[in-house]
Amino acid sequence: MVSAKRILSDLRLFGRGYLRNRVGLFFGLIFPVILILLFGAIFSASSGTVNVYVQNQDSGPISTLFLDALNHTGTINVQLVNVSDSLPQVLRDNSVGDGIVIPENFSLNYLMGIPVNITVYGNPSQSSSAIVSGTVSAVANEFNLQHYNGSMIIGLTPATFTLSKYIDFLIPGLIGFSILVSPMFSVVSISSEYKKMKLFKQLSLTPLTKMEWLASKVLWYIFLSTLSFLLMTAVGVFLFGANIMLTVWLIPFLILGPMLFASLGMLVGTLTKNPDTAAVIGQVITFPMMFLSGTFFPISLMPEYLRTTAHVLPLYYIIEGLNAVMVYANYAQALIDIAVVTVITVILFVAAAKLFKWRED
Secondary structure (H helix, E strand, O other): OHHHHHHHHHHHHHHHHHHHHHHHHHHHHHHHHHHHHHHHHOOOOOOOOEEEEEEEEEOOOOHHHHHHHOOOOOOOEEEEEOHHHHHHHHHHHOOOOOOEEEOOOOOHHHHHHHOEEEEEEEOOOOHHHHHHHHHHHHHHHHHHHHHHHHOOOOEEEEEEOOOOOOOHHHHHHHHHHHHHHHHHHHHHHHHHHHHHHOOHHHHHHOOOHHHHHHHHHHHHHHHHHHHHHHHHHHHHHHHHHOOOOOOOOOOHHHHHHHHHHHHHHHHHHHHHOOHHHHHHHHHHHHHHHHHOOOOOOOOHHHHHHHHHOOOOOHHHHHHHHHHHHHHHHOOHHHHHHHHHHHHHHHHHHHHHHHHHHOOOO
């Protein structure tokens, strides 16, 4: 016979155990809320505009009206580029892929009913390019409709900036993702478990210093991240034909990245009371960083306040630097990213070595 009493007793027992499991509680209740907040903020209707570099080679009034119309769509913010500059080089220098060229005699051709094409540059890895292309197409259709009953006078010529394959832009983001996840989650777990099982106390009886213990973990995750980088790059190049640049500029990111997140994981793991709490705090730190640093979604699609938030996240500078080196060959930008990551890494490493203790008070 089925006993409702036994079912309710077991339900209460299981419920108490579940509520005591902070990791399960996090993934069951808190994590879905974090996801809805993140995705809701990123893809909200008020997500702001996409900054687009525009080179206007025409001196007539129609091109000015066209650019004003683009600005008033609420989706594009026109950033004018000098006519003497090379737009692809401007895009490369700024590590972006969205750009527009208004050709010479655009106004004259439009007024005379001669078909004329606007060149729209796009990055195949970013949905912002589809937004830019769609917006320019919509404005062009409106201009065609106003004076030519929809005849195709203003058309679009799509142009892919730099590399044409999605995999070329996917690899740097996944490398950054790997640099974050492996050291962060592992060191949080290791350090909190060591503290719970009193292994730090036992290590205090050996000649090993705290700095040495942390350095050994950092070296391991540098090795692991480098191996992951080589595997992902090999798969991308040999299986999918990726065309990415491999230079010595990658080395600082492969060293500083694991060092940064291993140190951060050490801080979280040793400054919390138990492994479950440490795991939850680590996840709360890690998951927003995954989505707000440009790993899966371009920063240009996010609202202004999220773009500002992204600039305080360490992973943002690692992914931006990897893209600058592997895709755009923008070494000036990479140098800035390396400097920022170096400062953050040194602070976190020294703090982790100083604050964690072999023995609990």
